[in-house]
Amino acid sequence: MKTAHKTKFIAFSSQKGGVGKSTFTTLTASVLHYRLGFNVAVFDADFPQYSLMKMKKRDMAMVMENETLKKLAYKQFTNLNKKAYPIIQHKAEGLLEAADAFIQSSPIPIDVVFFDLPGTVNTPGILKALSGMHHIFTPITADRVVMESTLIFTQLMQDVIMKKGETAIKTLNLFWNQVDGRERSPLYDIYNQLIDDLGFNLMPCSIMNSMRFRKESEANSKAVFRSTILPPDKHLMKACRFDQFMTEFLKIVAL
Template identity: 75%
Template structure:
């Protein structure tokens, strides 16, 4: 491994469940690894559900059972000439050490490691794991409970962990998810102003609401959105503005 090559540690993290942490980890990791040419890996430390480990098993079975997806996967892997990215299960309290061991043992430079972390700060080792990230991305929705939980969580990271000095965190980035075009724009403006007043960073990209975020590939489907083996279909990405999000994401992490 090239000792000068910096591997970026990224977490989609929130204290509120169901806002899309694991989904965005999968979508961005798959886009970067399979379509954009980066080498990524994922550590699933979200005990006890370990949803990404389970998703990979389901994805593999789905591809093997679906002829269209099997052909798509075969064409993809022969074209990019590399394997699927690794998803490894680990506990939060030692996941940073495990990631560094993985980087040192890797035969190719690893550009980004994504961490799927538990959604509660009471989990042993979670604050240490968060402090070891370079960039944290937190999805938010226009829901009072989600916003209150997220703002408290983000302020904890920014005002306590980052100011203590013993941290790798370079940025904490909130972004709007599940944006419904029918919702009141002034509502978002109020929240935008509140986030700005608290000194938190808000991404310009807004992810439009789509049922695709809650669906995995189906038996007869010919297109992919959320998968650990194949990147999301480009038309589906544009429909929910995920393409714009990933462009901004790459600028933030400087890749």
């Protein structure tokens, strides 16, 4: 008999929009599901935009219109003998119960459920949903507003929610995103020291910024990066160091 506790609940979460939460949810889910053999599901609870639901529709249309991607998708699903991972729309309220019900009703065991959550703790049900995650990953950028918001959010998670004991959270993990490899801002050293002083966990890997990712939106593209239907291209993964991120991610969540 399946038990819900064996499924890992993971969220890329932050209190600041535009730092890449939905992108990393999609990238990580697609690598796990299509390349590493895990069974994944995603709950899109980012009301009201539900960007992952929209992304899946866009990805389906792109694959059907692009002959190269259509062949890649056909070969992938034929070899894998499994479907695309489901994306379920749900509000933050009742989210954990909905995820547990989905896991119990699934004909296949679900290894990981990812949650794309709203970017504000004022959303009804969000704190309960966050407290039910096993691992939270938070992308950060060298921007004062982003950092202030992120550090306040992480401190709330660590010093309030986790210390109360009524939580499933095992790890909170910050990581640098959109790092410009051409210049090294002193802000990184300052913030790295601050993160260390606060006792937060900062992942060693930094995700580099790259204009190459925009190729995914071209009609004649022969490779994809962010897609709910296909895993990210290995060359693009390496270019931004997302391959390194995945190695660290897998160690943290113990998959």
